[in-house]
Amino acid sequence: MAKHGILRNGTRALALKGVPRLVSLVTGIERSAISKPILHGWLELEGPDPEVWDGPIFIHVPKAAGSSVLRTGVKYTLGHKPVRYYLRHKPTDRAMPATFAIARDPMDRFVSAFYYLKGGGSTGQDRRWSQRNIAPDMTHNDFAEHLESYPRLLRQMHFRPQAYMLKDDAGKIAVDRILKFEMLDTDWPPFARAYGLVGDLPRVNVGSRGSRVRPETSDRTKQIIARLYAEDFTILGYAPPA
DSSP states (O other): OOSSOSSOHHHHHHHHHHHHHHHHHHHOOOGGGOOHHHHHHHHTOSOOOGGGGGSOEEEOOTTSSHHHHTTTTOBOOSSOOOHHHHHHHOOTTSOOOOEEEEEOOHHHHHHHHHHHHHTTOSSHHHHHHHHHHOOTTOOHHHHHHHHHHOGGGGGSTTTSOTHHHHBOTTSSBOOSEEEEGGGHHHHHHHHHHHHTOOSSOOOOSSSOSSOSSOOOOOHHHHHHHHHHTHHHHHHHTOOOOO
């Protein structure tokens, strides 16, 4: 078995050869777009690069300033890995380094994610998902109704509850420090100094995609988001939308 792997070499080779076709059939993603790094992420065939264990490890919650934080010198693995991924792969001869994440008000994050994806996102996978699930004239209020009717859409990483990224296999919050998106201007500089990271966060993906004219959030949408993301509101300390 490879040092950081979970499958034997023969099984790994078979998976890398056959899984792209299966994933393409199930998801509709073009087979050519399913790269080896993506497969490693989906199948967890390999653990993080060894340098990750020097820490601190950034748990990248989508649509919560992650693209900015990735430019500050943090350790991370390509994609959006939950903290349990690192816990599962930690070498036995290394201590678990500090982990941190940035959380965002679930209502604001939902709206941001919707218009980001409606505008095509930043990858071909984002664009194809958007074309299949977001109609051209759809607003975030419309999509909230759609999300309630088809909860499988919550598996899309930008809409997946933040708690998914922060919990260990026992379902407990396992991230050492959770910073708030809304407080980064004051909380990030001292945190960065403590870990030798860049103190000035670059502004990346700030309202760069999607409609510039956004309707008011309806009461119905607030009710749906409060229900779908109830755990996030509770564990992250945000008040549900009123």
